[in-house]
Amino acid sequence: MERRDFLKQSVFASGIALIPSFIKGMEFLSPEQLSGYRNVIIIQLSGGNDGLNTIIPISNDIYHNSRPSIAKKEAQTLKITNDLAFNDHLKAIKELYDLGEVSIINNVGYPNPSRSHFRSTDIWQTASDTNEYLSTGWVGRYLDANCQHPYQAIEVDNSLSLAMKGNLMNGIAVPDPSQLHKTTREPFFKNLVANTQKEMLDEDNQGYLYKTMLETYSSASYIYETSKIYTTNTEYPRNPFAKNLKTIANFIISGLKTRVYYSSLGGFDSHVNQLNSQDRLLKMYSESIGALVKDLKKNNRFKDTLILTFSEFGRRVRQNGSRGTDHGAANNVMIIGGSLKNAGIYNELPNLNDLDDNGDIKYTIDFRNIYATILNNWLEINDQNILNTNFKKLGFI
Secondary structure, X not given: OOHHHHHHHOHHHHOOOOOOOOOOOOOOOOHHHHOOOOEEEEEEEOOOOOHXXXXXXXXXXXXXXXXXXXXXXXXXXXXXXXXXXXXXXXXXXXXXXXXOOEEEEEEEEOOOOOOOHHHHHHHHHHOOOOOOOOOOOHHHHHHHHHOXXXXXXXXXXXXXXXXXXXXXXXXXXXXXXHHHHHHHOOHHHHHHHHOOOHHHHOOHHHHHHHHHHHHHHHHHHHHHHHHOOOOOOOOOOOXXXXXXXXXXXXXXXXXXXXXXXXXXXXXXXXXXXXXXXXXXXXXHHHHHHHHHHHHHHHOOOHHHEEEEEEOOOOEOOOOOOOOOOOEOOOEEEEEEEOOOOOOEEOOOOOOOOOOOOOOOOOOOEEHHXXXXXXXHHHOOOOHHHHHOOOOOOOOOO
């Protein structure tokens, strides 16, 4: 492979940049060490999932009157309480909820919300204020503060999200561990690694590139070799999102020393004919999560796993003229795990009598309260060092 092709096709094209240190030996967690080794799986529903048709205020007349053709009828839901219900395509999530393994946090957002997909995604991924522009993500800053290896945060995708990028260390994008390993064993890459001299590593720009290559080479070997320890026989749905979750399950159960995983499911920008498209995506999400949890439980890893599902914003309360919904503000967030302290409906339902000037749900919980809770209570690190503000901790874990 020629240099130009390598740079275009290699892991560097995905935005991977790794910490500057030398190749390390292989290491993994033994079955004894796995117990208590906590990890977080972050799932982004990209495009702005409609929270009101996901966790449904089924008894609220404003909901039904505002959505004459897309409001869910009671028969199209899975009852939680007399006032609230799951979308009927979230059957696997409802089953987990009934087991006390789901916490639903309502009205999650931030002050002065952006209704741009790109900007709001950046805000969620960097944990910034609306008028603050950061070049590092909240997971990346966690890596900077607490980790020694880039593979301690893995995004199962072809590219790396801003959330995973730090100042000193970035996470690593791994769509397929065997393909990553194969790419880094191309002759051009191997020759560079083999012929790198110490003085090359001391130069600022070129040195960083060489260090990155060394770390990529090492991480690719570690991920590939460790992930072969376990191959799941749990049946997953046949779709790309489920394949990503299956890869994450293999990583976790194999004993990969990763603390944060990231994946996404796109297609939620439902301006037109929302019902069919959202129902299809929610079914895909639910069934895939159901298979992941089944796999983790079977291997005694669910109690050490926390799954955070968010979307960059919710949708407007009133439907538009195309049987869809437009960009909104606050939304619901789902936390799934085997060690929740406060499962169920965490806080008050959306107040549809008190919307903002755009007709959107007002936030009552800042999304950074959720991040702070995960960092402090689950990953056991000083969240203020990562988020730069002392956000209130919530009680779901």
